[in-house]
Amino acid sequence: MPELPEVETVRRGLAPVMEGARIARLELRRGDLRFPLPEGLSEKVEGQRIAGLARRAKYLLIDLENGMTILSHLGMSGSFRIEEGAGSSTPGEFHHPRSKDEKHDHVIFHLEREDGPLRVIYNDPRRFGFMDLFERAEMEAHGAFAGLGPEPVGNALDADYLARRFKDKAQPLKSALLDQRVIAGLGNIYVCEALWRSHLSPMRAAGTLVTKAGRPGTRLPALVEAIRAVIADAIEAGGSSLRDHIQTDGSLGYFQHSFAVYDREGEPCRTEGCGGTVTRKVQAGRSTFYCPTCQK
């Protein structure tokens, strides 16, 4: 799923029901997602109260009162949904999936709140997602965060920083921006969108945005602004979809969002006066959508 805005939307959707709730039981419907679930995960978190929900890059962080944090990465197809009530399944009980989707419910948080029980269910058909448990105080030592670049919305990302990272890079902009060590949280969709907004070709070598002296060239500030704006807009869109979603089925994952180039192959470019056509090209095994007419 999920690039940064989707994970942030999930966080905002889950926070009101999870924060302050007690984990009565953590039900693991299978022992592994992408990786084996940590040894003794259920026992370690059961009985704990949830202190808060945070996010770093595409990672959702569930902070517990005892200083432990549950880390959740949603991979390509992970989502959470909220169901009220205690639910029917109990440990050891044979489970009959009611729908084909339910068979991908892998982890269930049985929560106790003052206003009654409820479940937060993690569903992930492709199982590219994973969960881990670590000491919040030792977060920097966790492999998931080692070498992770700055958040795209925040003071650490600016043209000077990108100039440093892009200097002498022959790598195409598309791949350079997907690198989580450069900027943390961008994925295929928002990289395509940010490049379109800044009229930059995905194939252009990253180093061409930097002067010989290592200073940001004229176009780098526009790229930074486009990245910030595209992420901010998507989080905003997630917020509105959240209000609709919660009212419907309570599922939190992708949200409908309209993109300028992503998945619009063959459609007219939306750049004012451009007249070009959105084109799809495979770069490093991933689809890139861009307009060859206005992105140079």
Added chain:
DNA sequence: CCTTGAACCTGGGCGC
């Protein structure tokens, strides 16, 4: 170091 390609897994869509 750099880059590409395959791998992990399931499901949906499309052409025949």
Added chain:
DNA sequence: TGCGCCCAGGTTCAAG
């Protein structure tokens, strides 16, 4: 209806 193929928002690892 069915089959085969291609595609998918992420990340990692091996190989060139």
